[in-house]
Amino acid sequence: MPVTVDERRAPVARRLEHAALELFATRGYDGTTVEDLALAGGVGRRTFFRYFPTKLDVVLGELDTLLADLVSALDAATGPDAVACTREAFLAVNRYTDADLPALRRRLALIEDVPDLAARASVRYRDWERAVAADAARRWGVPEDDLHPQVFARAAVAAMRAVFTTWLARPEASATELEVLVARAFDALDHGFGGNGGRSA
């Protein structure tokens, strides 16, 4: 069967991305130009721009792909329990193999450490918040701009980012441990942070 354009496209983008993440790790994000990235990926500048419109997109483009996965997972989840459905969806988009971890760690570290990337990631995560708020409001039967779905959606995305920070601070933590942290964060959102509670979480 013939390979589609999309199927041919993915490996090139993946290769360019891996070469870029490696280069950022050694030379720093700000010290690396798009020319460097194209050269490291074995393509010309114009080809590089076809895959990544800006240098930011090499690191942050994945957030948009994952958002599409999140929306699919939310659509697939059934029932009125928005917290349970959101938990399932966040677990689904944070399911990695151990082979994925080096690239994931590099990407997350760049988003934490480079102020420009941190700033731009926050803007992209607003789309995640909107998707979660819309889904939760629908399940709860309330308007999307009500306080409850708005607070829940923001808190859920914030919780996921706290999970990333915690996981990143443990260099030996596995892909399974990432899922365990996501589950624990959602336990707190589901049952509350309590007064003195959850000390061992």
Next chain:
Amino acid sequence: MPVTVDERRAPVARRLEHAALELFATRGYDGTTVEDLALAGGVGRRTFFRYFPTKLDVVLGELDTLLADLVSALDAATGPDAVACTREAFLAVNRYTDADLPALRRRLALIEDVPDLAARASVRYRDWERAVAADAARRWGVPEDDLHPQVFARAAVAAMRAVFTTWLARPEASATELEVLVARAFDALDHGFGGNGGRSA
């Protein structure tokens, strides 16, 4: 009694800030230069820069002042119940008179609507998250980088931002209503978002 430099300084900064917020509201943030802002405030460009190092600081500088207030409020709160103490501190920094509201609404709307301001605000709010995480970890007797205080701190700041969005969408909402929304958001963090719960919040 002689007036200190700080006391003399505040009214000028306040006047420049109000003139700036009005100008941003009519001409747009991107369409306004620092020269425009200085002129509107009746000072020279160099004087303006003494109060606000960048145009961003006219809108976001307040976040650093409020962070100092938040830290004071957290330090003043006693007891092991981190959620209750954080709730008190967030209520304290969100206590406005109705006379403050027009400037507050303008500032919050700019942070929502101008992508560059949204991005930079998120970076400043990371300092808020660190302050809340450090305080909660201390009260709970756990390391600051544990999952629980990290998730709680991020969720608390995220909840406050959701409150702002909700409050901003209600043009008639008073200063008291802002406090009510903060209290409701903290009820959800304290007791959990439940499965189907909190529909009327």
